[in-house]
Amino acid sequence: MAPTPLDTRTETEALAQRREELQGLEPAVVAPSEPPVLQTRDLSIWYGSQRALDRVTLDLPARRVTAIIGPSGCGKSTFLRALNRMNDLIPGVRTEGEVLFHGQNIYAKGVDPVEVRRRIGMVFQKPNPFPKSIYENVAFGLRINGYRDRLDERVEEALRRAALWDEVKDFLHKKSGLDLSGGQQQRLCIARALAVQPEVLLMDEPASALDPIATARIEDLIHELKEEVTIVIVTHNMQQAARVSDYTAFLYLGRLVEFGPTAQLFENPIRKQTEDYITGKFG
Amino acid sequence: MGAKTKTKAAVRRGLRRRRALGALFAGVALGALLLGLLVLLVLIATTALQSTQLVAMRATADAGLSLSLRTLQLGPRGGGTAGFFPYVTVARVAPGSPAEALGLRRGDALLRVGEVPVERVSDVWRAIAALPSGVERASIAWVPGRRGLLGSLRAVPVPDRPGEFRVVLSKVAPGSAAERAGLQPGDVLVEAGGLPITGTQQAWQALVVAARTQGGKVPLTIEREGERLTAVLDVERRGELPFQRSLLRAYGAFLTSLNEPRYPEHAGLASAFLGSLYVILVTALVAFPLGIGAAVYLEEYARRGVLTEILQILIANLAGVPSVIYGIIGLEILARSLGLGRSILAGGITLALLVLPIMIIAAREALRTVPPSVREAAYGVGATRWQVIRHHVLPYALPGIFTGMILALSRALGEAAPLLLLGAFLYVSYVPQSLWDSFTVIPLQIFDWATKPQEGFAEVAAASIVVLLVLLLLLNGTAIWLRNRYQKRWS
Numbered sequence: 001m002a003p004t005p006l007d008t009r010t011e012t013e014a015l016a017q018r019r020e021e022l023q024g025l026e027p028a029v030v031a032p033s034e035p036p037v038l039q040t041r042d043l044s045i046w047y048g049s050q051r052a053l054d055r056v057t058l059d060l061p062a063r064r065v066t067a068i069i070g071p072s073g074c075g076k077s078t079f080l081r082a083l084n085r086m087n088d089l090i091p092g093v094r095t096e097g098e099v100l101f102h103g104q105n106i107y108a109k110g111v112d113p114v115e116v117r118r119r120i121g122m123v124f125q126k127p128n129p130f131p132k133s134i135y136e137n138v139a140f141g142l143r144i145n146g147y148r149d150r151l152d153e154r155v156e157e158a159l160r161r162a163a164l165w166d167e168v169k170d171f172l173h174k175k176s177g178l179d180l181s182g183g184q185q186q187r188l189c190i191a192r193a194l195a196v197q198p199e200v201l202l203m204d205e206p207a208s209a210l211d212p213i214a215t216a217r218i219e220d221l222i223h224e225l226k227e228e229v230t231i232v233i234v235t236h237n238m239q240q241a242a243r244v245s246d247y248t249a250f251l252y253l254g255r256l257v258e259f260g261p262t263a264q265l266f267e268n269p270i271r272k273q274t275e276d277y278i279t280g281k282f283g
Numbered sequence: 284m285g286a287k288t289k290t291k292a293a294v295r296r297g298l299r300r301r302r303a304l305g306a307l308f309a310g311v312a313l314g315a316l317l318l319g320l321l322v323l324l325v326l327i328a329t330t331a332l333q334s335t336q337l338v339a340m341r342a343t344a345d346a347g348l349s350l351s352l353r354t355l356q357l358g359p360r361g362g363g364t365a366g367f368f369p370y371v372t373v374a375r376v377a378p379g380s381p382a383e384a385l386g387l388r389r390g391d392a393l394l395r396v397g398e399v400p401v402e403r404v405s406d407v408w409r410a411i412a413a414l415p416s417g418v419e420r421a422s423i424a425w426v427p428g429r430r431g432l433l434g435s436l437r438a439v440p441v442p443d444r445p446g447e448f449r450v451v452l453s454k455v456a457p458g459s460a461a462e463r464a465g466l467q468p469g470d471v472l473v474e475a476g477g478l479p480i481t482g483t484q485q486a487w488q489a490l491v492v493a494a495r496t497q498g499g500k501v502p503l504t505i506e507r508e509g510e511r512l513t514a515v516l517d518v519e520r521r522g523e524l525p526f527q528r529s530l531l532r533a534y535g536a537f538l539t540s541l542n543e544p545r546y547p548e549h550a551g552l553a554s555a556f557l558g559s560l561y562v563i564l565v566t567a568l569v570a571f572p573l574g575i576g577a578a579v580y581l582e583e584y585a586r587r588g589v590l591t592e593i594l595q596i597l598i599a600n601l602a603g604v605p606s607v608i609y610g611i612i613g614l615e616i617l618a619r620s621l622g623l624g625r626s627i628l629a630g631g632i633t634l635a636l637l638v639l640p641i642m643i644i645a646a647r648e649a650l651r652t653v654p655p656s657v658r659e660a661a662y663g664v665g666a667t668r669w670q671v672i673r674h675h676v677l678p679y680a681l682p683g684i685f686t687g688m689i690l691a692l693s694r695a696l697g698e699a700a701p702l703l704l705l706g707a708f709l710y711v712s713y714v715p716q717s718l719w720d721s722f723t724v725i726p727l728q729i730f731d732w733a734t735k736p737q738e739g740f741a742e743v744a745a746a747s748i749v750v751l752l753v754l755l756l757l758l759n760g761t762a763i764w765l766r767n768r769y770q771k772r773w774s
Contacts, residue, residue, distance in 0.1 A: 084663075086659065086662065086663070089658070089659070089662060091586075091587055114665050114666070114667050115665065117662060117663060117664070117665045118664065118665025119665075121663060121664065122659075122663040123663075124656065124659060124660065124663070126656060128654075128656035128657065128659065128660045129660070130657065130660060130661070130675060131657075131679065140661070140664065140666075140674065141664030141665060141666075144664070144665065144666050144667075144670045144674070145664075145665055189660070192660070192664060193663065193664060195664075196664055196665060
């Protein structure tokens with residue numbers, strides 16, 4: 001028998017049903033014991049008239065790794081980019097609610113988004129080094145933030161923290177950031193973000209464009225970095241979330257469904273939607 | 284069963300038709316391409332061929348000659364041959380030149396260069412151009428001017444016949460052909476080589492024309508004391524004149540000499556060349572910053588809204604406004620209202636206005652090619668908007684911006700219409716010294732020369748076209764070089 005085309009009707013119906021289930025459902029939150037660095041309060045985001053994020057309230061604990069998981073289009077990248085006002089750069093985005101950084105709303109009037117981004121760094125899905133030398137890639141952030149002295153030292157420190165120093169120390173000035181392999185490029189981007197000493201590092205699927213070995217190195221790096229930096233990582237890959245994170249938030253259709261310690265969320269989810277997602281029933 | 288085969292046939296037909304359409308399209312496209320190539324080749328070939336005459340023209344100028352075309356008009360009244368007989372005279376001999384050393388003087392008439400009889404000025408150039416390569420001298424034959432050939436002539440009215448003159452030799456020049464032929468003062472010149480003599484200048488002209496058609500020894504009928512005598516006048520003088528033919532030299536001299544309204548062999552492009560360079564410099568200095576600034580504003584700062592939309596439409600429309608209109612703007616606003624006059628400054632700004640929309644559009648395209656990831660990366664480490672633009676967006680887009688700018692400038696370089704309207708001069712006999720000087724540009728100079736009726740100016744115009752084309756090629760080459768160089772560095 002010929003394969004039948006995708007039954008879109010039932011898909012739509014299933015989606016509508018799940019949306020209905022979510023309505024009025026309070027997020028199941030197991031509050032972390034550590035003090036929060038970043039907190040969101042009823043954070044909603046619209047792209048034009050379309051709501052991408054619906055009243056998300058979440059505390060992100062200091063010096064821990066928090067993973068944001070969920071199917072495509074659930075708003076996890078939008079959520080992450082809201083944490084350091086990267087969404088400001090996209091025309092037509094409207095943000096409501098609050099994001100508190102050490103208790104201070106970063107969307108309040110008088111807050112400089114540039115300063116917010118310096119203290120809350122970001123690593124993107126696709127490695128995006130500048131088309132400049134490796135050294136200049138790391139030094140750029142330092143220069144524009146007013147570091148004038150001990151640049152070499154700071155660049156080396158950042159590269160060491162990103163576990164890249166030994167691989168690139170011989171051609172810091174000679175090679176462009178684009179000459180490196182994909183995994184090295186991503187670690188260079190991490191070094192670039194670390195150079196300006198951010199307190200929080202936001203990572204948007206940092207390993208999705210990398211091979212398994214490079215991915216493993218990034219994950220090891222995340223383990224080391226969480227000693228000093230709070231990390232929020234968006235990932236598609238549930239195994240990765242389970243491996244690297246201490247806490248996990250599950251977003252679905254723009255809403256926070258469940259948030260809690262990673263082990264608990266994966267082994268013993270409270271919500272049925274969470275269980276369906278992590279067992280692969282949809283997504 | 285029948286229906287099925289029908290469907291199959293229909294399908295086959297459909298397929299065939301689509302293939303045929305594709306082939307038709309490919310054929311038309313290929314034809315258009317070939318036609319374009321052909322036109323381009325013909326254009327280059329004709330221009331290059333016309334301009335090769337420049338070498339010979341410059342060689343005559345180098346030898347010290349300025350030539351002009353004269354005509355002997357013989358009316359039917361005198362009987363015999365009637366009609367127009369062109370001949371070439373030496374209009375100027377440069378002091379200290381080889382021509383002067385050879386004995387050529389102002390007013391002499393050229394008979395032959397090499398073996399080529401000279402009727403028109405272009406015959407001289409053609410003869411020089413036809414010399415075998417390596418031969419840098421040609422034998423020339425000429426008839427000395429009236430005073431050198433004969434002496435002084437006087438027209439004496441014929442009694443009872445108003446309007447008619449007898450030409451009397453009043454003084455015989457020492458060492459002249461007339462003296463050698465035994466002519467004496469008081470002799471009346473009647474006929475030269477079968478042509479009746481009716482005037483003093485015409486007498487000499489008749490000798491020149493006769494010498495060309497009949498050879499150097501011209502029979503001259505005179506009347507002495509009522510008696511008709513025939514003297515044979517050896518009018519022709521010969522010598523070897525060096526001609527240096529060199530393409531480089533010719534173009535070098537062409538580019539460094541001033542314009543010359545009468546003698547195309549001396550006409551140079553210096554004023555127009557420098558005028559073009561200065562005007563383009565002003566255009567670049569005005570249009571670069573404005574173009575980049577406007578593009579950066581529109582791409583990076585302006586909020587998307589009705590106002591931006593209107594701005595964009597206006598800019599796109601401005602790019603399509605005929606260039607003559609910009610000339611009117613330049614004349615009315617720059618030259619008159621702002622009092623810049625017909626200066627290089629006014630011309631440069633007019634052209635800057637003309638190319639500004641093109642530059643803005645090109646720069647915006649270039650800015651749009653900067654991947655968002657680069658911006659995000661820079662913003663992500665806490666860069667301000669200006670830092671992102673200054674350190675990442677502009678350097679990334681600059682090769683593209685420059686390419687667009689240079690192409691826009693090369694359009695400005697070829698513009699004649701707006702400057703014509705602004706009131707740029709067609710004839711400038713000096714090299715512009717300051718931005719306030721009046722000027723001309725290469726396209727205008729081409730226009731001026733191409734419309735001159737005298738021989739040789741078409742060739743000079745062709746040579747200017749070659750100069751303009753080379754300039755444009757250089758500019759476009761620079762654009763391509765810049766783009767390749769920076770593309771390599773950044774990817």
